[in-house]
Amino acid sequence: xxxxxxxxxGMVSAEDRFDIPHAELRELQIQALNERVQERRDHIxxxxxxxxxxGTREIRSLEDMVxxxxxxxxxxxxxEGWLMEEKWDRLTKWxxxxxxxxxxxxxxxxxxxxxxxxxxxxxxxxxxxxSSGTTGKSAMLIASQKDMDWSKIDTVNVFSxxxxxxxxxxxxxxxxxxxxxxxxxxxxxxxxxxxxAHPEWGRINYPVPxxxxxxxxxxxxxxxxxxxxxxxxxxxxxxxxxxxxxxxSIDAAVGITAExxxxxxxxxxxxSGLWNGLYQVAKAVRERGYDAKDFDPDNCxxxxxxxxxxxxxxxxxxxxxxxxxxxxxRHFQNYSMQExxxxxxxxxxxxxxxxxxxxxxxxxxxxxxxxxPHDGKGELEGRAAFFDLSLDxxxxxxxxxxxxxIDYAPTGCSHKGPSIRDNIARFADLEGDDKIGCAGTIDAxxxxxA
Amino acid sequence: xxQLTEQTTASSEPVVNAPFIFRGELVEGREATHRSRDLGxxxxxxKIQLDKVVHPRTEVPPLLNVPLAEIIDFLVETGQRMxxxxxxxxxxxxxxxASTHILPRKVVETTAKHAVAYLDKRILRAEVxxxxxxxxxxxxxxxxxxxxxxxxxxxxxxxRLIHVLPGNSPGVAVKSxxxxxxVKAVNLFKMSSADPFTMVAILRTMxxxxxxHPIVKSMSAVYWRGGDDSVERVLYRPQYFDKIVxxxxxxxxxxxxxxxxxxxxxxxFDPKTSISMVGKEAFASDETLDxxxxxxxxxxxxLNQEACVASRFVYVxxxxxxxxxxxxxxxxxxxxxxxxxxxxxxxxxxxxxxVETLMMMDDEYGVWGKPDGKGLVIRSEEPVDFHxxxxxxxxxxxxxxxxxxxxxxxxxxxxxxxxxxxxxxxxDRLASGGAQRIVHLGEAGPSTxxxxxxxxxxxxxxxxxxxxxxxxAPR
Numbered sequence: 019x020x021x022x023x024x025x026x027x028g029m030v031s032a033e034d035r036f037d038i039p040h041a042e043l044r045e046l047q048i049q050a051l052n053e054r055v056q057e058r059r060d061h062i063x064x065x066x067x068x069x070x071x072x073g074t075r076e077i078r079s080l081e082d083m084v085x086x087x088x089x090x091x092x093x094x095x096x097x098e099g100w101l102m103e104e105k106w107d108r109l110t111k112w113x114x115x116x117x118x119x120x121x122x123x124x125x126x127x128x129x130x131x132x133x134x135x136x137x138x139x140x141x142x143x144x145x146x147x148x149s150s151g152t153t154g155k156s157a158m159l160i161a162s163q164k165d166m167d168w169s170k171i172d173t174v175n176v177f178s179x180x181x182x183x184x185x186x187x188x189x190x191x192x193x194x195x196x197x198x199x200x201x202x203x204x205x206x207x208x209x210x211x212x213x214x215a216h217p218e219w220g221r222i223n224y225p226v227p228x229x230x231x232x233x234x235x236x237x238x239x240x241x242x243x244x245x246x247x248x249x250x251x252x253x254x255x256x257x258x259x260x261x262x263x264x265x266x267s268i269d270a271a272v273g274i275t276a277e278x279x280x281x282x283x284x285x286x287x288x289x290s291g292l293w294n295g296l297y298q299v300a301k302a303v304r305e306r307g308y309d310a311k312d313f314d315p316d317n318c319x320x321x322x323x324x325x326x327x328x329x330x331x332x333x334x335x336x337x338x339x340x341x342x343x344x345x346x347x348r349h350f351q352n353y354s355m356q357e358x359x360x361x362x363x364x365x366x367x368x369x370x371x372x373x374x375x376x377x378x379x380x381x382x383x384x385x386x387x388x389x390x391p392h393d394g395k396g397e398l399e400g401r402a403a404f405f406d407l408s409l410d411x412x413x414x415x416x417x418x419x420x421x422x423x424i425d426y427a428p429t430g431c432s433h434k435g436p437s438i439r440d441n442i443a444r445f446a447d448l449e450g451d452d453k454i455g456c457a458g459t460i461d462a463x464x465x466x467x468a
Numbered sequence: 469x470x471q472l473t474e475q476t477t478a479s480s481e482p483v484v485n486a487p488f489i490f491r492g493e494l495v496e497g498r499e500a501t502h503r504s505r506d507l508g509x510x511x512x513x514x515k516i517q518l519d520k521v522v523h524p525r526t527e528v529p530p531l532l533n534v535p536l537a538e539i540i541d542f543l544v545e546t547g548q549r550m551x552x553x554x555x556x557x558x559x560x561x562x563x564x565x566a567s568t569h570i571l572p573r574k575v576v577e578t579t580a581k582h583a584v585a586y587l588d589k590r591i592l593r594a595e596v597x598x599x600x601x602x603x604x605x606x607x608x609x610x611x612x613x614x615x616x617x618x619x620x621x622x623x624x625x626x627x628r629l630i631h632v633l634p635g636n637s638p639g640v641a642v643k644s645x646x647x648x649x650x651v652k653a654v655n656l657f658k659m660s661s662a663d664p665f666t667m668v669a670i671l672r673t674m675x676x677x678x679x680x681h682p683i684v685k686s687m688s689a690v691y692w693r694g695g696d697d698s699v700e701r702v703l704y705r706p707q708y709f710d711k712i713v714x715x716x717x718x719x720x721x722x723x724x725x726x727x728x729x730x731x732x733x734x735x736x737f738d739p740k741t742s743i744s745m746v747g748k749e750a751f752a753s754d755e756t757l758d759x760x761x762x763x764x765x766x767x768x769x770x771l772n773q774e775a776c777v778a779s780r781f782v783y784v785x786x787x788x789x790x791x792x793x794x795x796x797x798x799x800x801x802x803x804x805x806x807x808x809x810x811x812x813x814x815x816x817x818x819x820x821x822x823v824e825t826l827m828m829m830d831d832e833y834g835v836w837g838k839p840d841g842k843g844l845v846i847r848s849e850e851p852v853d854f855h856x857x858x859x860x861x862x863x864x865x866x867x868x869x870x871x872x873x874x875x876x877x878x879x880x881x882x883x884x885x886x887x888x889x890x891x892x893x894x895x896d897r898l899a900s901g902g903a904q905r906i907v908h909l910g911e912a913g914p915s916t917x918x919x920x921x922x923x924x925x926x927x928x929x930x931x932x933x934x935x936x937x938x939x940x941a942p943r
Contacts, residue, residue, distance in 0.1 A: 115828040
């Protein structure tokens, strides 16, 4: 749409996309942000409100952009009651307040459940993904076909750049983490498979029941019923049984995956997961008497996300790499999140996450309401916000819950773009020790589904 | 803690001192630095001397043979000294609090002064008399005889208590120190990072009266980061303490729970949400509407809505047009009270976001005021998902107040009610739902002296009830 934004997103497959010094991009990025604001402000209701409140007409600096960023919680700001009472029309209307494209022609007659509602939306080109792995209120991130198409390209590019693995379709892919069955993950999974998986071997998925927005929502609804005291003991007993079975299948998944990895140890592998799951599987492989000597020396690994509060021994990374014989330089880690459309790959030279030209990093204070002051020299630490110019189906500006340290200047490696130190932490994990007061909510009285 | 220490000492912001008290003895030091929650201010403390905070079981509590009357006199004198303008400890405390507490200095100071009113002879006496059928048991072994002729003596023996203090109300510090004294306990106060000062200031005021008084010798006040295993695994044992008196929920309680077992019990003051119920009578005239809105705003703004008694959800009986008129007035009064207290804290990002979403859905919700921390009212047909805080009230419209009863739950503490003559119709159902107090609207704060708190008589639960069986009386 906008010339500046097009120029930046046009670099999606450029070899040198991480090599451009920030100074050369700064002006173009500001122009692109302004283009996005002009294009979208009349179409995203929440953005219009924000711009109105802040009196923003034009973006001339990053500072102008701050009031227009949405907190990551914006996508879970719908009232939970609507999910419980299956008010699909209201939920659809709510999506309309954060979607730049009017939501129309969606058939809302006799919608069976959340998953069905999401399918109906998808049939009309509105793709709803959720944040996975949590039992709290689920974020609903709306995206467009254009976003899906972008993800397909970006995910392969990012992995290839960060691991040095060429898309040669010569690997067996093995998942070591439950992945939510949402459009973005499905799209990414398919794209990676098409690029890296051996056509006959394909991909071994982590053997756990599928996680859908519906299954996450069920937990939310249940939690609310427990809190309100309206759940009957029999219903609760049923839930306890189901969670026990679920937990058993999760526990069993580690062993099953370890066995499959051992069976296929002769093949060249691409292993993916989160650190905790990868560590558990690696441990199970070692316990069965296998380690580096049994695996292909060109194996590679795709790690997404941080530790997520898991407690692991200090050498967990080396332990995983050594178990599967993954050589230096094939350790791929990605910094991204459901809220963004693009990834930031970890550099094989400097070990930092490089930011592509179409993601504008905006570092805020802890409260997330102002730019963190910076003299332009050295690293800047603060709350991460990003504007992902590649996003089409929702607003690209999001304030995360992450504390990051960014350096806009080159840090010594051959890639001269901005980079983020590998010490990303969640603000929520840095606090919350001592939050006591006599005032509190019913949440403190709910046991078992926290 | 180590990691935290490095982070904070590396920064250049000022560090305030927070000394400790070990069984009456003041210890200053800067061995550890910590962050205060909410404000992100750094404070420095000495190292915790674990041996000094545990009173060996081979020694009886220092207060055991001090008469209750003398204890009360000492508490009353403490209260007077706390209010004296030349008391350096309290003044210093307010200075420090101003830098670490989320509430403005004036609010903190007023609240602390208000809390001192508890240190009154008649109040303290009434508190004891309401908690114990025979308060003599605190001072002596009270003789008993049952209908079979069996005789005994019973004593409300001084317990060993850990008080896990909340950070949101200086009043709790005053109350805890008074109650811990009156039951003649050996007390360890674990202060919160939001207020690592008030308790120490009170104890220093006491020590200035008489450094060797048994009350002073019965008190320790320290800070550690809640959940710090290196302290809690050591101290939270029945060999050292009988009971842990804890305020709050979530991590604070979860950390404590794992140490409970035979001989180490929890007395919990649970985290609570308070509400208001306003009947259709409020719409009888402009005067009644003004009155109801004013009373409700008073309950919303107790301790600027940081306290558990502060109302968050206001159930109003009436049609939407009437209820909206109430909302207009309620918002106006909340905003006035907020402005008068000098409280300009903005809403946090997530709450603001939630409210803005509701503003987008304007045919479902009404919003009065802006999410700018100056006073906000949201009208809905069901309680909102989020926790209204920081001068925010959620008015829930109901056709009949009976429809609001289903929203009462085990976290409901105080229900402010209007009109007062309908309260008796509701109190049984409110109790059954889990509520603990029903009060006149506008009077969420005060309560009848000695009344139960958190659905119990706390002092009665604090003590170690000991029986001395003395055989059967000759017939």
